[in-house]
Amino acid sequence: MSKATKQRAAEAKRIVAQQKARERRRTVTLWTSVGVVAVLVIAGLIGWAVLAGQEKDTAGSVVVPPTATDDGTAFARGEGPVTIDIYEDFMCPICHEFEDSAGPTITKLVDEKKVTVNYHPISILDRASNGTEYSTRSAGAAAAAAAGGKFYEYHEVLFANQPEENSDGLDNAKLIELGQSVGLTDQAFADAVNNGTYQGWATDVTDKASAAGVTGTPTIKVNGTVLEDRTAAGLEKAVG
Amino acid sequence: MQPWISTAARVGLAVVWLVAGGLKIGDLAASGRAVNAYQIFPYDVAKVIGAAQPFLEIALGLLLLAGLAVRLVAGISAVVLVIFIAGIVSAWVRGLSIDCGCFSSGGQLGAGATPVYGWDIARDAGFLVLAGVLLVWPRTRMSVDSILMGDDK
Structure with missing residues (x-):
């Protein structure tokens, strides 16, 4: 073989190798892409399924307090003609402030x-x-108090x-103690707090409030319209 | 120099997704409420988006960490980040007072708190740069891609 032929052969070999490498890259890119899309679709579906499972659990554990309205x-x-809806979370400091500033006017x-x-x-x-879910526990305790x-x-x-x-919020013992201080001395109240009887209800009510467009607390509605000026004067003006 | 810049971008973006998803995955209902706070989707749709999102974020993070189909995952990351930025801009323009819910469960801000949309957007834009680096230079070290392609020798 001449030198020129050898060179041509080497060149051809190199080109073939390059083509093979390119083909390999294409194949790898194709299949990894398919894999990635599959992983993402599955991840999204898992999220959906987990949520559906949680909602089913909640739905199964809803005990509506007997005195609940709306x-x-x-x-x-x-029992007045104007309806005020107050959405509050017992952990929310602004709800506490609202209660302090507008509470007497509401009374x-x-x-x-x-x-x-409402x-x-x-x-x-x-x-x-810190994972003790005080908001849900306190809302459930409030429902027990309502009962x-x-x-x-x-x-x-x-x-x-x-x-x-x-x-950590207040523990259940403290929630029961506070109940006793306002006259909730029966065992039924203590049991409802300890067993979390109305916690599923609290979760369900939260979900329904979100569906009604409540995105934070406190949300105050006067005859269905969100109150922007959450002062005592603002509230009185909206009530008219 | 180059494969290492991209490698750092890949790991960085992976951590961003893992943290963002990890902070939301424990309370899917809250994640749904955070999406709902943007007042873009009906609540039932927002709930599903809110539930799927943390899982998608973690999946994107794991895929980047593994280095699988880096260019595609970076592209999807970029699209998702652009959607996030658009959402924040839209909340800003409409004068909503919400936490972006980027690294938390979000929701409406209290009366005293001021939203920091500018910072949220700047941060997401920074993540977008990481995704951009990977889109242009997807070849990285220590990735599944490089093993499959036969780069690392």
Whole structure:
């Protein structure tokens, strides 16, 4: 073989090798892409399935407190023509502030028979209690208090004893003790708190509030319209 | 020099996705509420997006960490980041007062808190740069791609 022929042969070999490498890259790219898309689709479906499972669990554990109003999502106070809906989380400091600043006005409006107040205890701040889910536990305890006919009193005492955000929250023993301080001395209340009887309900109410467009707490609605000016004066003006 | 820059971008973006997904996966209902707070989708749709999102983020993170189909995963990451940025811009423009829910469960901000949309967007844009590097130079060291392609020898 001449030198030139040898060179040509080597050249041809190199080209073939290059083509093979390119083909390999194409094949690898194709199949890894298919794999990636499959992984992402499956991941999304897993998320959906996990959520569906959780919702099914919640649905199975909903015990609606006997005294609940507004489709079983709230506890009413007063009997006036104007409806005020208050969505509150017992862990939410701004809800506490609202209660402190507008609470007396609300009581006055209730006493004057101008308003019916629907309190919706929802649990959107479970992440702020180190995994003890204080928002859900306290909302469930409030429902138990409502079953005992003491929602409003218990609601007041929960805010008065509000734990710091990102603490463990109040434990069940303390929730029961606070109940006793407002006259919830029966075993039924203590059992409902300890067994988390109404926690599924609290989760369900939170879900329904979100579906109704509530994206944070406190959300105050006056006759269905969200109150922008959440001061005592703003509330009074909206009620008219 | 180059394969190492891309390798760093790949691992960096992987960590971003893993952290973002990991912080949300424990409370899917809250993740759904965070999506709902943008007031773009009906709640039922927002719930499904919120539930799927953390799993998708973790999947993207694991795929990047493994280095599988890096260019495609970087491209998908870029598209997702652009969607996130668009969502934040839209919340900003509409004057919503929400936490972006990027690395948390999000939701509406309290009365005293001010949203930091500018920072959120800048941060997502930074992640977008990482994805861009990988789109242009997808070849990285210590990746499944490089083993399959026969690069690492």
